[in-house]
Amino acid sequence: MVRGLNHVTERSARELPGPVVRRLPKYLTLVQHLREGGVEWVSSADVARALGLTGSTVRQDLSHLKVSGLSRRGYRVAELERVLARVLGADRTWKVVIVGAGNLGQALAKHGDLQRHGFEICGIFDVDRRVIGRKVGALKVMAFSEVDGVVKERGVRLGIIAVPAWAAQEVADRLVAAGIKGVLNLAYANVLVRPGVAVVNARILESLQELVYMVRLGVADRGERR
Amino acid sequence: MVRGLNHVTERSARELPGPVVRRLPKYLTLVQHLREGGVEWVSSADVARALGLTGSTVRQDLSHLKVSGLSRRGYRVAELERVLARVLGADRTWKVVIVGAGNLGQALAKHGDLQRHGFEICGIFDVDRRVIGRKVGALKVMAFSEVDGVVKERGVRLGIIAVPAWAAQEVADRLVAAGIKGVLNLAYANVLVRPGVAVVNARILESLQELVYMVRLGVADRGERR
DNA sequence: TAGATTGTTAATCGATTAACAATC
DNA sequence: TAGATTGTTAATCGATTAACAATC
Numbered sequence: 353m354v355r356g357l358n359h360v361t362e363r364s365a366r367e368l369p370g371p372v373v374r375r376l377p378k379y380l381t382l383v384q385h386l387r388e389g390g391v392e393w394v395s396s397a398d399v400a401r402a403l404g405l406t407g408s409t410v411r412q413d414l415s416h417l418k419v420s421g422l423s424r425r426g427y428r429v430a431e432l433e434r435v436l437a438r439v440l441g442a443d444r445t446w447k448v449v450i451v452g453a454g455n456l457g458q459a460l461a462k463h464g465d466l467q468r469h470g471f472e473i474c475g476i477f478d479v480d481r482r483v484i485g486r487k488v489g490a491l492k493v494m495a496f497s498e499v500d501g502v503v504k505e506r507g508v509r510l511g512i513i514a515v516p517a518w519a520a521q522e523v524a525d526r527l528v529a530a531g532i533k534g535v536l537n538l539a540y541a542n543v544l545v546r547p548g549v550a551v552v553n554a555r556i557l558e559s560l561q562e563l564v565y566m567v568r569l570g571v572a573d574r575g576e577r578r
Numbered sequence: 579m580v581r582g583l584n585h586v587t588e589r590s591a592r593e594l595p596g597p598v599v600r601r602l603p604k605y606l607t608l609v610q611h612l613r614e615g616g617v618e619w620v621s622s623a624d625v626a627r628a629l630g631l632t633g634s635t636v637r638q639d640l641s642h643l644k645v646s647g648l649s650r651r652g653y654r655v656a657e658l659e660r661v662l663a664r665v666l667g668a669d670r671t672w673k674v675v676i677v678g679a680g681n682l683g684q685a686l687a688k689h690g691d692l693q694r695h696g697f698e699i700c701g702i703f704d705v706d707r708r709v710i711g712r713k714v715g716a717l718k719v720m721a722f723s724e725v726d727g728v729v730k731e732r733g734v735r736l737g738i739i740a741v742p743a744w745a746a747q748e749v750a751d752r753l754v755a756a757g758i759k760g761v762l763n764l765a766y767a768n769v770l771v772r773p774g775v776a777v778v779n780a781r782i783l784e785s786l787q788e789l790v791y792m793v794r795l796g797v798a799d800r801g802e803r804r
Numbered sequence: 805t806a807g808a809t810t811g812t813t814a815a816t817c818g819a820t821t822a823a824c825a826a827t828c
Numbered sequence: 829t830a831g832a833t834t835g836t837t838a839a840t841c842g843a844t845t846a847a848c849a850a851t852c
Contacts, residue, residue, distance in 0.1 A: 420810085446786075536785055538782070554782055556762070558607065564666060567736065621833065641835060651834090
């Protein structure tokens with residue numbers, strides 16, 4: 353563990369605990385909606401209520417950031433949004449490639465939410481000749497063999513894996529070799545990558561299975577805990 | 579918190595810690611693939627390596643289940659799969675409705691992975707007249723107003739929300755009112771439901787934002803930790 | 805002023821890891 | 829038998845919560 357090692361160089365970004373990092377996007381989502389709704393101030397209690405947390409947790413989390421609230425008022429929504437966006441890198445554009453032009457890959461490419469939140473889709477790739485060349489939104493499906501070139505030429509750092517389970521590891525290896533620094537794995541199989549490359553798994557099926565467990569036990573929403 | 583309250587009735591299912599519940603689907607995925615690959619035995623160390631955990635964690639997790647390993651051999655893959663499937667309810671069929679027939683909703687309906695893993699999609703709904711009636715795989719998009727009827731008549735317990743953020747809460751309310759017991763929320767907004775109804779959030783965008791944070795810090799895969 | 809809310813410290817709670825006897 | 833692996837207990841580690849002085 354390297355936690356707290358960078359006190360030497362005192363870089364701006366300090367490593368935050370995992371649970372905090374996973375809550376930050378939720379905070380960002382919330383304050384974006386609040387701002388759109390014209391709300392100017394939000395208290396830790398408000399945030400906690402909306403997200404199913406405690407005020408303590410929210411204040412602890414925000415204390416890691418360079419944001420300060422005001423007694424009796426809470427936090428300024430605009431400031432919170434700016435700081436959260438900064439920490440999460442949501443204030444800049446991130447290039448991404450999608451591998452797999454099946455239902456899920458195509459949906460992501462067309463979805464719009466990604467583009468709207470700072471992700472620039474630099475290409476969607478597949479090995480299936482029947483889909484290569486087909487238009488997906490503004491993009492044309494390219495042959496998977498072209499992915500290295502695109503990643504290198506355009507300096508793409510993120511890759512989304514949306515292929516069948518059996519192909520996931522191979523795709524990951526290829527992306528990492530091409531220079532990808534972070535992999536979002538949607539495939540129903542775990543991938544292993546070398547240290548220095550980040551992997552986040554996001555599998556709808558596993559989330560559904562977790563949900564089923566909770567439903568069977570009649571548990572209230574623990575989903576928010578994450 | 580109701581943890582450990584059911585010692586009175588001593589039901590078969592005991593409430594497992596959240597982190598454990600979130601790892602079980604990963605174990606299941608893994609052993610399914612191992613079984614398909616013809617592997618018969620797997621040790622806690624093997625599982626740990628594949629999933630980026632420690633052997634200790636794996637053994638602790640499995641000790642919650644009614645599964646036993648053998649010294650020098652590990653766990654029997656077939657048994658592990660059976661027990662995990664049982665605990666996660668993956669040994670039976672779960673009826674589900676999808677609300678929102680946009681890119682994501684349609685992709686899920688057509689995806690096939692859900693059906694293949696025991697989820698029966700009883701309907702896909704939307705409010706947009708341009709998509710109502712359209713074929714999506716074997717299904718026809720229905721008007722959202724019909725969702726209550728379908729949920730009640732067919733006894734659907736799970737709902738997937740794949741609508742724009744602004745509509746998510748309204749859809750959740752409607753589903754819960756119709757009798758839905760668990761909500762998988764894919765929308766980019768948090769929903770609140772009454773106690774007794776489970777919510778699991780699975781947002782690709784938030785996972786991507788988490789990934790960006792990790793990439794910026796040059797962190798190795800913490801994604802596996804989840 | 806009185807009251808609400810932050811920011812932070814300390815206490816609690818829970819999860820992960822280490823260790824090792826039991827066992828095949 | 830010797831050695832590897834489980835199952836479990838205890839230790840450690842870390843995250844959440846409680847509490848409260850500071851402050852606006």
